Amino acid sequence: MSSAIKLLGHIGAVTRLSGRTFKIVFSRRFVDRSLLSAQMDQAGIGSWSIAVLTALFTGAVMAIQFADGLEPYGASLYTGKMVSLGIVRELGPTLTAVLVGGRVGAGFTAEIGSMNVTEQVDAISALGADPIEKLVAPRVVACIIMLPLLTLLADFVGCFGAMLVVMTDVGVTATFFIEQVLDTLVVADLIHGLAKATFFGYFIAIVGCYVGLNTRGGTEGVGRSTTDTVVAISITVLVSNFLLTKLFLSF
Amino acid sequence: MPDETTQPAPPTPPEVVIEFKDVRKAFGPNVIYDPLNLSVYRGETLTVIGGSGKGKSVLLKMLIRLLQVDSGSIQCFGEEVTTMPEGKLLGLRRRIAMLFQGAALFDSLTVAQNIKYPLVEHKWGNREQMDHRVEEVLEMVGMPGIQHLKPSELSGGMKKRVGLARAIAIQPDVILYDEPTTGLDPLNVRRINGLILRLQRRLNVTSVVVTHDMDSCFTITDRIAFLYERRMDWTGTKEAALATDFPPLREFVQGGRGTLEAEGTED
Ligand SMILES: Nc1ncnc2c1ncn2[C@@H]1O[C@H](COP(=O)(O)OP(=O)(O)OP(=O)(O)O)[C@@H](O)[C@H]1O
Ligand SMILES: [Mg+2]
Numbered sequence: 001m002s003s004a005i006k007l008l009g010h011i012g013a014v015t016r017l018s019g020r021t022f023k024i025v026f027s028r029r030f031v032d033r034s035l036l037s038a039q040m041d042q043a044g045i046g047s048w049s050i051a052v053l054t055a056l057f058t059g060a061v062m063a064i065q066f067a068d069g070l071e072p073y074g075a076s077l078y079t080g081k082m083v084s085l086g087i088v089r090e091l092g093p094t095l096t097a098v099l100v101g102g103r104v105g106a107g108f109t110a111e112i113g114s115m116n117v118t119e120q121v122d123a124i125s126a127l128g129a130d131p132i133e134k135l136v137a138p139r140v141v142a143c144i145i146m147l148p149l150l151t152l153l154a155d156f157v158g159c160f161g162a163m164l165v166v167m168t169d170v171g172v173t174a175t176f177f178i179e180q181v182l183d184t185l186v187v188a189d190l191i192h193g194l195a196k197a198t199f200f201g202y203f204i205a206i207v208g209c210y211v212g213l214n215t216r217g218g219t220e221g222v223g224r225s226t227t228d229t230v231v232a233i234s235i236t237v238l239v240s241n242f243l244l245t246k247l248f249l250s251f
Numbered sequence: 252m253p254d255e256t257t258q259p260a261p262p263t264p265p266e267v268v269i270e271f272k273d274v275r276k277a278f279g280p281n282v283i284y285d286p287l288n289l290s291v292y293r294g295e296t297l298t299v300i301g302g303s304g305k306g307k308s309v310l311l312k313m314l315i316r317l318l319q320v321d322s323g324s325i326q327c328f329g330e331e332v333t334t335m336p337e338g339k340l341l342g343l344r345r346r347i348a349m350l351f352q353g354a355a356l357f358d359s360l361t362v363a364q365n366i367k368y369p370l371v372e373h374k375w376g377n378r379e380q381m382d383h384r385v386e387e388v389l390e391m392v393g394m395p396g397i398q399h400l401k402p403s404e405l406s407g408g409m410k411k412r413v414g415l416a417r418a419i420a421i422q423p424d425v426i427l428y429d430e431p432t433t434g435l436d437p438l439n440v441r442r443i444n445g446l447i448l449r450l451q452r453r454l455n456v457t458s459v460v461v462t463h464d465m466d467s468c469f470t471i472t473d474r475i476a477f478l479y480e481r482r483m484d485w486t487g488t489k490e491a492a493l494a495t496d497f498p499p500l501r502e503f504v505q506g507g508r509g510t511l512e513a514e515g516t517e518d
Binding site: 115119120122123125127 | 351355358
């Protein structure tokens with residue numbers, strides 16, 4: 001019961017933080033491109049290898065499973081259809097968000113959390129600036145931009161991994177595979193996936209920053225917060241994925 | 252007749268610049284102030300003493316609203332801090348600078364960038380003027396020529412002095428010092444104390460100093476406020492503090508003087 005109240009409290013606080021962040025983002029105050037590009041670099045460029053590795057092997061493994069499962073029906077030729085749909089609609093956005101989110105969100109929490117316990121966040125205010133503008137806004141914008149891009153990359157690489165498996169195991173040509181994929185996927189699939197990724201990007205950044213800003217208790221507190229963030233982000237991504245999927249498919 | 256400059260200002264009716272009125276503050280069950288009443292006069296140096304973890308840093312932070320009070324009022328330059336809108340808060344923080352207990356330098360920025368931070372935020376001047384100001388304040392805290400270093404390359408004492416340089420860069424009217432001399436060697440303690448005195452005497456800066464260092468306290472302070480049992484009931488001049496018969500304060504003050512006398516007898 002009390003943990004439910006706590007959860008509601010956190011959700012309320014995150015909503016307020018989001019409100020203040022977007023107010024800054026959409027006002028002319030948010031002009032600090034150097035902060036933004038630093039964050040995009042860290043969040044996006046620093047994460048592409050995780051996204052690629054995850055997608056490559058997930059795509060490959062799904063291809064093996066589907067090829068095997070479809071075999072009794074003589075349908076392994078159509079593995080590409082199934083796998084590409086699964087990757088573009090679900091696994092691309094979700095897996096990328098969980099893995100990249102763990103890395104990036106934990107990084108945000110550790111960074112902002114240590115600044116908080118060493119009074120650097122207070123110092124930002126004391127010196128006449130706004131911690132939300134300096135710390136939260138650039139990270140939120142960076143993640144909202146980078147997550148869809150990483151997801152797009154993951155989609156491609158995932159399908160590529162699947163293609164390699166289908167070509168060797170089932171023996172279709174690359175052209176056949178690509179044709180099948182293009183035949184199956186419609187633009188809406190891609191857009192749904194990328195829209196979800198945009199939301200995930202926002203969740204990752206805002207949760208990472210929120211936990212960081214509420215870190216207390218020295219270095220030990222930073223450690224605890226970082227773990228909390230990874231858990232919170234994974235759960236947020238998975239639960240919101242369910243809700244967002246429902247929402248998007250109802251259109 | 253002529254040597255009036257060395258005398259402290261005559262006791263004209265003192266002008267209150269900061270006033271805490273019935274301020275209450277608690278963190279959950281941890282009650283810090285119940286209640287806090289305190290006035291600070293223009294141009295004076297007020298030292299706040301009290302045990303560890305009793306809320307001295309909290310007092311400074313409430314004053315520039317890094318922490319919000321639970322109830323009560325804080326007046327600063329005649330304006331209410333606790334309900335001040337965000338926009339005005341910037342002006343308040345332009346006039347009141349704070350040296351944080353752990354210096355709170357930004358790790359990702361160089362010393363020069365750290366000191367320029369408030370100058371940039373308050374649009375203090377052009378690039379050249381800022382560079383010059385950085386040089387000047389580093390000189391004042393006795394660390395010239397370290398502009399390019401990162402905080403990770405500095406010792407604790409050096410960080411503190413850079414933190415002080417950053418606080419005074421913007422030429423504030425009030426400076427809040429959270430343990431300015433803790434962790435410094437005796438030479439630098441003297442230097443920082445000298446600087447605090449100089450800022451007060453020459454520029455008429457009002458200072459609130461939190462310290463455990465009773466030697467420094469007696470060197471720099473005009474008045475002392477003793478934080479005890481979640482209140483600030485005892486305030487008075489340093490002479491009164493020395494002559495007090497309030498046992499907890501006596502212990503505090505004698506603790507400081509005790510070490511002094513022990514050192515004295517060894518010579
Ligand atoms: N943001 C905060 N959230 C919760 N508790 C806090 C917060 N800031 C301070 N406290 C608590 O308030 C009390 C007073 O803290 P404060 O830092 O003011 O002590 P202090 O008098 O400065 O001590 P020291 O001399 O050791 O610096 C402590 O018990 C601390 O745990
Ligand atoms: Mg303190």
